[in-house]
Amino acid sequence: MQLINRYCTATLTDGIVHVQYRPFLHITLEDAQFIVEDRIRFFKDLRFPVLIKEAKIKSIDKAARHFLFDTQLGLKNINAIAFIESNKVDRMILKMIFHQYTPSIPHNSFQSEAKALVWLAQHR
């Protein structure tokens, strides 16, 4: 199963959804709401762990961060979430998210996709 929209491509493989965002995005609340609604509309009630690949997202504003990492909203139907840290900006954004928003589901960041997938496999 593969979802493609103007923000990302989300592919379900072996029970894990791999998400690849378009580069250089500035994500606002409106963008975040679309991303989540589209995912739920496509995958319906299916629950799965998520891998966010090398993103090159320039910014996620505060309201969008709140929305995306809310258990009932952005993290709905997600069992666990892993991020691939590919650059310094990724690391900065992830630090902020992990400290300020502390997702209530299992979450982690990795520099290797292989290690991320091994970790996510236990949350399928």
Next chain:
Amino acid sequence: MPKQRDKRIDAINRALLEIAEGNFRHLAPVSDNFDDIDAIASGVNMLSEELRDTVISRNYLNSILRGIVDMLIIFDTDLRIKQVNQKVCELLAQPESHFLNQPLDTLFDGRKAKFIKTLKDSLLKKEQVYNLETRFKTAGSGRLPVTVSLSTLRNNRECIGYVLIAKDLKQIQLTSDALRQKNDELKTLVYRVSHDLKGPLASMQGLLQVIEQTETDLPTLNYYISLIKQSADKLHSTLMGLLEIGIADRTKLDVQKFDVADCIYDVINSLSNYPNREKVEITLEANTSVRFTSSEKLFRSIFQNLVENSIKYHRYRNNTPYIKINAKPWRGGIDIMVKDNGAGMNKAVLDRAFDMFYRGNHTSSGSGLGLFIVKSNIEKLGGELKIKSKPNQGTEVKLYLPSLDKF
């Protein structure tokens, strides 16, 4: 050759300056390099957003704190006071500095150690503690009854302190006591009205029946008529007293400026035909220019009842019964003393003198409402009353009435 300064660094500096001036909407640009400088810019932007929300939250919280009518105290994890609202300072009569960085125990006197321990233990076990009744220490060794609720403050999952809200029970208790008192007065009123009206009426009916059924000579008839008149007077006195209470209770306070001395003289003159008035010397010491803002109607009623009482209870064996009245402006209102050398009251009678329908002297023809009316009217005018009395020495009534200019 010096390396060309990255313009992104200048942009980040500008953003930081703007943030320092409170402009949280100015963002540092993030380029497509995604390198260290971009990471710094991204971090600055996110921290700016968080700071903006913190400032807004702080202002919002301060507005809430100002608006809360109960006492609110915030503690850190060591139960040291970090913040108190204005209500705390007002009700405990201490400045803010008295509380800040002090332990929880500061709110209590030494006898509350067990309660404090119970409170601390409860907080460790539960997130919230609700509606515990206790007493806070106020300035000057006073105590204020309160009911307290405590809850844990959290930042994400970490406990960062506690918030305590305390309701002042004193006002609730005062209101409850006042209601209970009014209820008791109402019960007394109903009972005594039926009793005090029934008595004279029954007497009158009985006497009229006797006149009707027996042949009476003129002197006997005159005697029966005098008894009927006594009963009628008693009935009239009770009804007039009730009417006075009823009018005072139902009428909206009608406030005007009037001359105190003129008013008192008027009251004294109106009592010129009062029984035994001629035996009592009444003097008034008052500054004739004392003009006062209050309800003239209630003021007259207070005086009329006090002077009537003093005349009624003058000492028969005293050759020089007197009533001295003194009125002077004080504390923005008026201070009045009414002193007599009449029969006076012992402690048992004095303690009940202001009760509705209470007659200290069973032979008295009064309704027992006079001093009750005085007290009610003084309360209605926001005043204060003190009374001293000794049997066979007389009675001194001191009252203070505030000026009602603001009305």
